[in-house]
Amino acid sequence: MADPITVAIERRIDPVRTAEATSWMQAGTDLATTFPGFLGSGWVRAGEESDLWYMLYRFRDISTLEEWEQSSAREWWLQSGQAFAREERSERRTGIEGWFDAPGGTILEPQVATGAIATTATAPPRWKQAVAIWLGFFPTNVVGTWLLGLIPGFVELHLVARVGISTALFTPLMVFFVLPWVTRMLRPWLHR
Incomplete structure (x- = not known):
């Protein structure tokens, strides 16, 4: 969908x-x-x-x-x-940048010099997004690959089949559970 x-x-x-x-x-x-x-x-x-x-x-x-x-x-x-x-x-x-939005949308920051309110971007820099994704993906991939390796015959499958199966399992896990949790935990750093 x-x-x-x-x-x-x-x-x-x-x-x-x-x-x-x-x-x-x-x-x-x-x-x-x-x-x-x-x-x-x-x-x-x-x-x-x-x-x-x-x-x-x-x-x-x-x-x-x-x-x-x-x-x-x-x-x-x-x-x-x-x-x-x-x-x-x-x-x-749409897509991945939505994971990094501030909870209420735009972040408002007071400008001390003018007394006005200024808006800042809702998505953090791409490098911070990459770090957050890696922090979720690495442990998910390590644990998931280890668990899949316990299934008899899985490691003998062709590389493309193993990667296809693992990504089909890990992607929904990342999207619905891991990335929302990681971005919630890293929110202060991501939007600093």
């Missing part, structure tokens, strides 16, 4: 046209709900006086997401907002 895809979009909205933009954003959400695979969406403004707005939407998998993103309905909707909405950034999230 494919992973759901979440898209996060950051837009600049003309502050003079806030009422129109609010209706436009809601219309986009309503339109997306009619597409197969749609799992939900939402949007928020960065602040009452801010021109920065954020929108999230989620689809069942990449094919249903692309059906929405390449649709004439979405194209019409985007064109109808061109006069007051400008996309700044868009990001797709």
Whole structure:
């Protein structure tokens, strides 16, 4: 089964046209709900006086997401907002980086010099992700390989068969148990 895809979009909205933009954003959400695979969406403004707005939407998998993103309905909707909405950034999230997200999403850190609140990236650097994965994978692989070696005839199997069997067993174990536990234990270090 494919992973759901979440898209996060950051837009600049003309502050003079806030009422129109609010209706436009809601219309986009309503339109997306009619597409197969749609799992939900939402949007928020960065602040009452801010021109920065954020929108999230989620689809069942990449094919249903692309059906929405390449649709004439979405194209019409985007064109109808061109006069007051400008996309700044868009990001797709699925798979392994989700294991490293902060529990509440974005981490907020006070800026001492300005008194403002700044956001930091939710995913740690790739090298920290690699260390966390290795710390889970190495002991899982050692113990699992040892246990599989106790099965009569397993070590005589062709290398490809042994690796195929072990990865079929270890991957779900890693995804559902080991990596969530490792990232929970390492969270302070990962997000430092």
